[in-house]
Amino acid sequence: MDKETELLRVLIVEDNEEFCSFLKATVYQRYPRAAVVEAHDGAGGLRLHATFKPHLAFIDINLPGDINGLQLTKQLRAAGSPVRIVIITSHDLPEYRSAASRLGADTFLSKSSLSPPVIQSLMDQVLATGLPRSK
Secondary structure (H helix, E strand, O other), X not given: OOOOOOOOEEEEEOOOHHHXXXXXXXXXXXXXXXXXXXXXXXXXXXXXXXXXXXXXXXXXOOOOOOOOXXXXXXXXXXXXXXXXXXXXXXXXXXHHHHHHHHHXXXXXXXXXXXXXXXXXXXXXXXXXXXXXXXX
């Protein structure tokens, strides 16, 4: 499908309002017709995922509440979700990278490396390979 006619659905699970706004603005800059929703904790991310069925999710590791980003990733994969998951964190540690990969994240990025071109490239890759279809 043509990327102009395809509606990209993006879920942002991030408790930092400023960073969340940056991600959202970057998505809209590249794909003005994208649908973007935000959750500020893991439980909210789980609920929104169930109803919104995103194609791409940016998930912070450190989230308030009982479900962190790695646990959320594990739950989404255990449920068979095809969403493309990008784990984002301020703490770029080898053990986090390993856990994210093991639990089913598609990409792991340090927040310090997240520039608009990097984010937009990830979205382009999702569209180029075809949007994941929800079950």
